[in-house]
Amino acid sequence: MHAEKIEENDLVFLVFDNRSRWLLQVKSGESFHTHRGIIEHDEIIGSSFGSVIFSRPHESQGYKFFVLKPLPSDYVLYMGRKTQIIYPEDAGLILLYSGIGPGSVVIEAGTGSGALSCILGNFVRPDGHVYSYDIREKSLRRARKNVEMTRLQEVISIQEGDILTMDLDHANVDSVVLDMPQPWEAIEKVKKYLKLSGVLVSFSPTIEQVKKTTFSLRKHGFIEISSCELMKRMLQVKENATRPEVRMIGHTGYITFGRKIEDVKNPYRERKPRNEETIDMDGMPLREPREP
Ligand SMILES: C[S@@+](CC[C@H](N)C(=O)[O-])C[C@H]1O[C@@H](n2cnc3c(N)ncnc32)[C@H](O)[C@@H]1O
Known part of the structure; x- marks a missing residue:
């Protein structure tokens, strides 16, 4: 299967490390400023999900960023x-x-x-x-x-x-x-x-x-x-x-x-349901507990 190309307006998940990660909608001509340099959206557009890009300026920053397809x-x-x-x-x-x-x-x-x-x-x-x-x-x-x-x-x-x-x-x-x-x-x-x-x-x-x-x-x-x-x-x-x-x-x-279940009355002899509700909403017993 071919790598999926990133198009303008696509949402990407940009990852630097465990703490620095962002959802980014890529738009031509825009930049994203991070504490590790600037990411040019145009470098992401046209690349594939799974690519690695480097922050600018490359000479003084040049840190590695990973471009992933966002998961839910x-x-x-x-x-x-x-x-x-x-x-x-x-x-x-x-x-x-x-x-x-x-x-x-x-x-x-x-x-x-x-x-x-x-x-x-x-x-x-x-x-x-x-x-x-x-x-x-x-x-x-x-x-x-x-x-x-x-x-x-x-x-x-x-x-x-x-x-x-x-x-x-x-x-x-x-x-x-x-x-x-x-x-x-x-x-x-x-x-x-x-x-x-x-x-x-x-x-x-x-x-x-x-x-x-x-x-x-x-x-x-x-x-x-x-x-x-x-x-x-x-x-x-x-x-x-x-x-x-x-x-x-x-x-x-x-x-x-x-x-949700159909709302019907039982036409036969109603069997007594097992009563699992023993207290009401204020915490009061609904029935006297049975003698052991
Ligand atoms: C905890 S938030 C929901 C968060 C949402 N599940 C999410 O993942 O982003 C609760 C919301 O319920 C709304 N709300 C409270 N009473 C409501 C009502 N009677 N009808 C519709 N929305 C109501 C509040 O305005 C609030 O935005």
Whole structure:
């Protein structure tokens, strides 16, 4: 397979070392200033992803920079952000357990900086679509820039809207993904937009939010409800000192899933469900515990 040539307006991932790395949209005639000299965009345009270029002036700087094709994880970690974003590990889990893929139609709220929107957009291509809503104009502006930079505007629509109060013109979408402060308040409304068997995903940083969301999913008849947390531990690889890194991101958030099911009454004798709910939202027991 031939190396992929870089064209004007392409997004590249410019790497100097572990700490100095940037997402760059290359434009003819422009320069990028780094602490290790200047990178001329024209030197990148026309080269291939995987090339090495040297900072100018070559005589006094001449440091090596690597030009890579950005991965979805690079979009997220190196794009401009105005809000807390979803980390690539969490996004990966969301994708696998929601089944979001090529052709999926997804509703997202809130958009935030558009980090998750870009990951979802990348995976629903070429004929799926992500409809993303946020109430804050500042977030929307940043998210639109990020979507344009990643050139995903054909598969992502970013709109101002309150998912809690607006009646959106959507039906039979494959998934709804919520990353907002009060996801439990949105469940009843967004259930209407989901197709049967569709997946609702909610990302929340605190256990209190998970609990309220789970209770709301149960109340509104969702099934297959589960919540989890992912922790990624990086390894330091050194001669005779290969071990986990000392520092890590200890917490990102909890991910809750639920699936929409047909709402039918049982015409037969209702079997008593096993009651897994033993406490209510205020922590009070729903039933007296059984005598051992
Ligand atoms: C943590 S950010 C989302 C980050 C996003 N997932 C990302 O990866 O960039 C939460 C966003 O939810 C938005 N939000 C809060 N309430 C909302 C509502 N009722 N409808 C839509 N968006 C809402 C906020 O304005 C904020 O931008």
